[in-house]
């Protein structure tokens with residue numbers, strides 16, 4: 428289900444601080460994400476996962492290297508062009524959901540489309556479709572405060588899908604969730620994976636590997652392992 | 668395995684194939700790789716130990732090897748003892764730990780490389796168990812077992828991270844990170 432490269436990084440670096448206390452949050456990372464791939468980047472706290480994701484999503488500018496989305500170089504784009512690109516081509520999911528508290532679930536999902544100038548009727552229709560897709564059609568008129576953590580995250584995922592993004596970028600999407608809610612979110616990611624949605628998740632949670640085609644291990648800003656998720660079953664390990 | 672097969676016979680006498688399907692149902696996806704041979708080998712051993720007896724099943728002239736297995740009183744006693752026993756299966760972390768120590772002290776291998784290989788394997792298992800657990804059609808009883816497997820593998824991964832942190836510092840050559 429994978430095709431041409433959608434997201435690419437070359438020699439991507441992000442340094443913080445001065446000469447005294449230099450932190451190489453991302454250290455010359457090369458990455459190719461083919462269309463349809465579901466990629467998990469895993470590593471311990473502080474290894475640079477969030478920074479990497481922000482660089483890939485044009486939320487932050489690298490100190491060195493390049494980021495390409497489809498065939499457009501984004502790290503040198505103007506702020507305005509970047510904002511438009513994020514709105515039109517990327518979907519973001521964060522650990523703490525980032526929903527607007529005073530808007531209902533469906534209003535949160537349709538907001539981006541409305542801001543992009545879509546007609547209210549069409550935006551609502553699409554938002555309802557997406558909420559149905561994440562299993563929350565019956566919660567559409569609830570405020571986030573009336574939803575569980577897992578439900579809020581599913582609303583956030585519906586919102587991330589509202590612009591039919593080239594790539595969904597997620598930062599610790601299960602970080603604030605208990606086991607049952609994590610399962611709901613994992614199921615949803617698994618559906619996205621099988622539907623061919625290109626997906627990059629950075630996380631500390633190894634369970635995300637269950638819904639990834641590929642798992643990259645990150646340490647100290649660099650990739651140390653890159654494993655295509657094999658199809659072979661290893662459930663039964665034969666130990667007694 | 669012996670205790671499990673005995674306990675599965677405690678409710679009522681059964682054919683070997685019935686035992687196998689009971690076991691598979693209880694294990695869910697974890698039981699898929701279990702083969703019939705294991706059950707029959709176990710039943711034969713239990714017979715020799717005097718814990719089960721068997722009789723030929725009636726009315727199946729085409730499958731004369733089919734036998735119905737029954738617990739003996741000794742077998743029943745053993746089931747009762749097994750149920751009352753308190754133990755907890757433990758993965759052998761000590762062996763892996765000693766492997767790392769040996770690798771480092773004798774410079775046989777880079778312990779961090781060993782940890783990496785192990786982590787891949789554990790991660791692979793975790794992925795498979797978690798994927799199976801995502802299946803909504805899973806029987807909840809079998810799903811409970813998978814949940815336990817997932818939790819333990821997560822703990823193993825955490826421990827491997829701790830191993831990596833320590834051995835990365837101990838490694839005199841330092842860790843080389845390649846993309």
Ligand SMILES: Nc1ncnc2c1ncn2[C@@H]1O[C@H](COP(=O)(O)OP(=O)(O)OP(=O)(O)O)[C@@H](O)[C@H]1O
Pocket residue numbers: 443444450451452470471472473474475476477478479631
């Ligand atoms: N704005 C900043 N200024 C200085 N240093 C920063 C800044 N943001 C991040 N860092 C440092 O960069 C490194 C990588 O941080 P980052 O947040 O990307 O890690 P992470 O892998 O996402 O960690 P976590 O799992 O805890 O979220 C850390 O050492 C962090 O302290």
Ligand SMILES: [Mg+2]
Pocket residue numbers: 476477478598
């Ligand atoms: Mg982070």
